[in-house]
Amino acid sequence: MFDVLHLPAPLARLAVQWMRRHAARHINLFVTNVPGPPRPLWLAGARLLDAAPVAPLAADVPVGIAALSYAGTLTVTVNADTAVSDVAVLAEGIGHAIGAGRRAASSGAHPASRHSRS
Numbered sequence: 001m002f003d004v005l006h007l008p009a010p011l012a013r014l015a016v017q018w019m020r021r022h023a024a025r026h027i028n029l030f031v032t033n034v035p036g037p038p039r040p041l042w043l044a045g046a047r048l049l050d051a052a053p054v055a056p057l058a059a060d061v062p063v064g065i066a067a068l069s070y071a072g073t074l075t076v077t078v079n080a081d082t083a084v085s086d087v088a089v090l091a092e093g094i095g096h097a098i099g100a101g102r103r104a105a106s107s108g109a110h111p112a113s114r115h116s117r118s
Contacts (some may be wrong), residue, residue: 005033029063030055055079063087065094074098 007015007082019027034053052075055064062081067074076094080087 025060027061029065030058030061031065031067033067034069036068038069038071040071052077055076057081063090 021082022115032055033039036051048070050073051068051070053076055066057064062084064079065076066079067076069075071118076098077089078087078094080090
């Protein structure tokens with residue numbers, strides 16, 4: 001698997017530029033996850049209660065999904081261009097998948113897979 005984050009900065013820039021030019025017509029979604037601090041953050045005596053990631057949209061990529069952990073919680077956001085008509089269906093599916101994973105984790109079972117592995 002290609003991981004641009006482990007390349008030296010000059011090569012990473014070249015890889016991103018190449019992907020923007022040549023792979024853009026094949027990309028319609030991006031997903032990112034950001035591990036946040038495991039404990040609450042404070043600023044001037046005030047506790048940060050929630051943190052929500054924002055997935056900025058890029059040219060010709062109409063959907064962005066971002067996940068951020070913060071102080072024992074996970075927040076997932078979906079950002080989509082107005083031309084995308086079924087964002088609610090996507091968000092509901094993500095919610096169902098997270099719920100299934102949470103239930104499986106609490107029971108010690110593996111979530112059911114729709115795809116068989118050979």
